[in-house]
Amino acid sequence: xxxxxxxxxxxxxxxxxxxxxxxxxxxxxxxxxxxxxxxxxxxxxxxxxxxxxxxxxxxxxxxxxxxxxxxxxxxxxxxxxxxxxxxxxxxxxxxxxxxxxxxxxxxxxxxxxxxxxxxxxxxxxxxxxxxxxxxxxxxxxxxxxxxxxxxxxxxxxxxxxxxxxxxxxxxxxxxxxxxxxxxxxxxxxxxxxxxxxxxxxxxxxxxxxxxxxxxxxxxxxxxxxxxxxxxxxxxxxxxxxxxxxxxxxxxxxxxxxxxxxxxxxxxxxxxxxxxxxxxxxxxxxxxxxxxxxxxxxxxxxxxxxxxxxxxxxxxxxxxxxxxxxxxxxxxxxxxxxxxxxxxxxxxxxxxxxxxxxxxxxxxxxxxxxxxxxxxxxxxxxxxxxxxxxxxxxxxxxxxxxxxxxxxxx
Amino acid sequence: xxxxxxxxxxxxxxxxxxxxxxxxxxxxxxxxxxxxxxxxxxxxxxxxxxxxxxxxxxxxxxxxxxxxxxxxxxxxxxxxxxxxxxxxxxxxxxxxxxxxxxxxxxxxxxxxxxxxxxxxxxxxxxxxxxxxxxxxxxxxxxxxxxxxxxxxxxxxxxxxxxxxxxxxxxxxxxxxxxxxxxxxxxxxxxxxxxxxxxxxxxxxxxxxxxxxxxxxxxxxxxxxxxxxxxxxxxxxxxxxxxxxxxxxxxxxxxxxxxxxxxxxxxxxxxxxxxxxxxxxxxxxxxxxxxxxxxxxxxxxxxxxxxxxxxxxxxxxxxxxxxxxxxxxxxxxxxxxxxxxxxxxxxxxxxxxxxxxxxxxxxxxxxxxxxxxxxxxxxxxxxxxxxxxxxxxxxxxxxxxxxxxxxxxxxxxxxxxxxxxxxxxxxxxxxxxxxxxxxxxxxxxxxxxxxxxxxxxxxxxxxxxx
Numbered sequence: 001x002x003x004x005x006x007x008x009x010x011x012x013x014x015x016x017x018x019x020x021x022x023x024x025x026x027x028x029x030x031x032x033x034x035x036x037x038x039x040x041x042x043x044x045x046x047x048x049x050x051x052x053x054x055x056x057x058x059x060x061x062x063x064x065x066x067x068x069x070x071x072x073x074x075x076x077x078x079x080x081x082x083x084x085x086x087x088x089x090x091x092x093x094x095x096x097x098x099x100x101x102x103x104x105x106x107x108x109x110x111x112x113x114x115x116x117x118x119x120x121x122x123x124x125x126x127x128x129x130x131x132x133x134x135x136x137x138x139x140x141x142x143x144x145x146x147x148x149x150x151x152x153x154x155x156x157x158x159x160x161x162x163x164x165x166x167x168x169x170x171x172x173x174x175x176x177x178x179x180x181x182x183x184x185x186x187x188x189x190x191x192x193x194x195x196x197x198x199x200x201x202x203x204x205x206x207x208x209x210x211x212x213x214x215x216x217x218x219x220x221x222x223x224x225x226x227x228x229x230x231x232x233x234x235x236x237x238x239x240x241x242x243x244x245x246x247x248x249x250x251x252x253x254x255x256x257x258x259x260x261x262x263x264x265x266x267x268x269x270x271x272x273x274x275x276x277x278x279x280x281x282x283x284x285x286x287x288x289x290x291x292x293x294x295x296x297x298x299x300x301x302x303x304x305x306x307x308x309x310x311x312x313x314x315x316x317x318x319x320x321x322x323x324x325x326x327x328x329x330x331x332x333x334x335x336x337x338x339x340x341x342x343x344x345x346x347x348x349x350x351x352x353x354x355x356x357x358x359x360x361x362x363x364x365x366x367x368x369x370x371x372x373x374x375x376x377x378x379x380x381x382x383x384x385x386x387x388x389x390x391x392x393x394x395x396x397x398x399x400x401x402x403x404x405x406x407x408x409x
Numbered sequence: 410x411x412x413x414x415x416x417x418x419x420x421x422x423x424x425x426x427x428x429x430x431x432x433x434x435x436x437x438x439x440x441x442x443x444x445x446x447x448x449x450x451x452x453x454x455x456x457x458x459x460x461x462x463x464x465x466x467x468x469x470x471x472x473x474x475x476x477x478x479x480x481x482x483x484x485x486x487x488x489x490x491x492x493x494x495x496x497x498x499x500x501x502x503x504x505x506x507x508x509x510x511x512x513x514x515x516x517x518x519x520x521x522x523x524x525x526x527x528x529x530x531x532x533x534x535x536x537x538x539x540x541x542x543x544x545x546x547x548x549x550x551x552x553x554x555x556x557x558x559x560x561x562x563x564x565x566x567x568x569x570x571x572x573x574x575x576x577x578x579x580x581x582x583x584x585x586x587x588x589x590x591x592x593x594x595x596x597x598x599x600x601x602x603x604x605x606x607x608x609x610x611x612x613x614x615x616x617x618x619x620x621x622x623x624x625x626x627x628x629x630x631x632x633x634x635x636x637x638x639x640x641x642x643x644x645x646x647x648x649x650x651x652x653x654x655x656x657x658x659x660x661x662x663x664x665x666x667x668x669x670x671x672x673x674x675x676x677x678x679x680x681x682x683x684x685x686x687x688x689x690x691x692x693x694x695x696x697x698x699x700x701x702x703x704x705x706x707x708x709x710x711x712x713x714x715x716x717x718x719x720x721x722x723x724x725x726x727x728x729x730x731x732x733x734x735x736x737x738x739x740x741x742x743x744x745x746x747x748x749x750x751x752x753x754x755x756x757x758x759x760x761x762x763x764x765x766x767x768x769x770x771x772x773x774x775x776x777x778x779x780x781x782x783x784x785x786x787x788x789x790x791x792x793x794x795x796x797x798x799x800x801x802x803x804x805x806x807x808x809x810x811x812x813x814x815x816x817x818x819x820x821x822x823x824x825x826x827x828x829x830x831x832x833x834x835x836x837x838x839x840x841x842x843x844x845x846x847x848x849x850x851x852x853x854x855x856x857x858x859x860x861x862x863x864x865x866x867x868x869x870x871x872x873x874x
Contacts, residue, residue, distance in 0.1 A: 117812075117837045120749070127744035142810050144837055259866055260780045260808070 118145040129154035202379035205338040237298040246393035273322030276309040336372035347377035421448020423717030423729030424549030428515040430737035441522040450726040453571040465601035552678035552718040584669035588615040592675035623819035706736040755824035763827035766815030778808040782864035791851040797821035811839035840864035
């Protein structure tokens with residue numbers, strides 16, 4: 001019997017994924033652990049390797065299809081079997097998720113999302129119309145399947161013809177004057193999360209400026225040894241390091257508000273989210289335990305995570321678990337921005353372009369390397385004065401090379 | 410030889426409902442029952458126990474009436490009258506089931522059934538042996554209590570739930586072995602009737618599998634009323650004399666012995682499959698002896714179905730009835746399936762426990778980001794005005810979208826409150842849906858609304874702690 005390879009539950013509430021690319025064709029031999037397919041979930045793109053050695057049978061989803069967790073993606077004939085093009089009739093309707101190794105965390109049991117959200121009467125209607133409700137993408141809130149969705153699916157010829165991802169009513173199409181771009185994947189996640197953040201957190205942005213002159217010198221000094229280690233040293237690892245003493249002293253910045261329980265949870269670990277601009281949209285990669293890594297390790301890690309983000313090779317544990325986020329908005333231009341907090345964190349720091357500006361020092365005008373920083377914080381968790389003191393601490397650390405040096409190494 | 414479309418074996422809440430629905434769908438149906446229509450539930454379970462529990466609660470309430478200004482001199486229980494009333498309740502319902510079956514045209518045969526093959530059933534009646542040729546068979550033979558080594562049921566001193574419902578007085582000292590739903594309902598009831606009750610439970614928790622917070626409330630209430638609870642304990646042996654039975658019990662703190670007038674064995678139940686000739690026909694059982702079925706209630710042998718207790722837990726009458734309907738509809742060729750999301754359950758301890766959907770730990774296991782919100786009955790007007798303030802409503806919802814995943818209720822009328830939750834979960838309701846639904850005041854269901862408001866982040870009658 002051929003092995004039915006189903007979209008595994010990749011955790012973190014991921015309910016569906018879009019098939020981006022097949023690495024195999026029907027009839028291809030495939031080895032265990034050889035990449036089969038690349039799937040874009042709303043969190044991250046994942047390459048899913050084959051759990052078995054055998055021959056690729058029928059591909060059950062096309063590139064571009066959105067498939068739910070638990071849907072059969074491909075049949076793999078095991079050695080000694082005739083390649084098969086149809087799923088086995090004996091296969092139980094809700095088969096277990098196959099064992100699959102991902103580039104990320106281990107695969108849990110079939111998750112909560114495997115069940116269609118529909119009322120009992122709608123579920124009965126689906127049975128009456130011989131439509132597999134689990135394969136319908138609902139048009140209602142939370143992808144709820146409605147009677148109309150079921151009838152529309154039945155109108156397309158029952159379960160054989162139900163096109164995954166095409167919710168009823170028929171989606172609008174592009175015309176000469178307008179183009180319809182489906183809100184999917186990373187874009188959809190950003191849309192949902194940003195609105196949730198704005199609706200939940202009481203956003204305030206505190207702006208200050210920091211004199212980067214000493215740091216510019218310091219970075220120059222370290223550049224050579226960084227190159228020897230094969231890493232490119234940007235300002236970001238230094239800023240990450242400068243944040244650590246501030247986060248440690250002002251612990252409410254490194255926290256999460258559990259609104260339900262009415263608790264603020266202070267994190268005693270320092271996982272920094274770094275916002276990376278990619279073609280699909282903004283992705284926040286997570287550098288773990290930054291307080292325990294030196295500047296070169298941080299630089300290397302940030303570089304490799306950013307590269308993975310741009311090429312869609314991140315694993316799930318590289319995109320969640322941040323306790324505080326930095327977004328670098330200075331690369332393209334602008335004075336300063338007011339970032340949106342990455343929920344459920346308490347604050348986000350925007351860093352900007354370093355520009356030479358005249359400043360007063362000891363009664364004289366001097367040209368210094370200056371940078372604006374903006375801290376957006378959740379006023380539910382702490383207040384403006386606290387945010388200002390936290391920001392002062394960062395500035396102090398960056399402006400005093402001795403202090404920074406003790407953090408850097 | 411008789412012929413039929415369907416033979417239903419067993420006339421309990423699974424079998425009789427299946428029989429009625431099958432005839433309604435135009436199938437010629439014969440129902441075989443070896444004892445009394447209504448099965449365990451009507452005759453030896455739900456109905457008689459709830460009758461007695463109701464009186465026990467009333468008795469306690471009246472006895473303690475002085476604090477409500479209710480003064481009654483010398484209240485006592487007349488067990489003979491009580492048992493007579495209980496039997497009348499049961500008889501009325503049993504004859505009602507008979508009337509429903511005959512009114513719908515189901516033929517009822519009294520006797521023991523055995524499968525000859527997948528199309529023939531042999532029934533041994535008092536009048537002789539009758540064979541029925543049938544297209545389909547529905548097995549609804551239920552379960553029976555089991556015992557454990559060292560505890561031989563004699564139905565006099567060492568009894569099952571069936572005998573415990575027919576006692577002519579409350580045993581002075583009542584030892585209950587097994588702290589599951591049945592054991593604890595009897596513990597609650599007989600404590601109120603005046604027995605000195607001890608409960609022995611093998612595991613480290615009463616009502617294993619039930620939400621621990623809910624169990625804690627019931628355990629505390631039982632202990633406050635003088636029920637002795639021994640967890641992680643088991644009866645090693647018993648020694649009977651004419652007047653009493655002495656049980657040797659191994660507890661974590663050593664071996665102890667308890668003298669009792671009666672011992673109730675409520676350690677579990679076993680599927681009634683042995684006399685059906687199933688193995689010869691090839692009907693598969695699971696490891697615990699229950700019949701394996703698919704979502705249409707069909708066994709691995711086409712044409713043979715199994716419903717209710719005999720096909721596996723939860724052992725609940727309402728689950729059996731719904732499965733009976735699914736089996737009848739499947740046989741009639743209707744599109745149907747056992748696709749409900751939840752099977753609510755209710756335990757009639759004092760206070761009651763009821764639950765539907767996932768518990769907190771199960772929801773976390775299933776990968777949800779879980780939000781938990783509680784509303785205590787002590788803060789509810791209706792609960793105070795009834796004088797029953799123990800317990801709470803606990804809602805487990807999905808943190809991301811507020812979808813109601815499960816609810817546990819421990820407190821007054823929990824068994825009646827849980828249906829709203831079952832509907833909410835089947836409909837895919839969110840906590841906001843429940844919070845925005847107007848609930849009448851002053852009533853117990855307001856506790857559900859309050860817990861939902863708290864889950865939705867805007868509690869009114871509860872401070873955000």
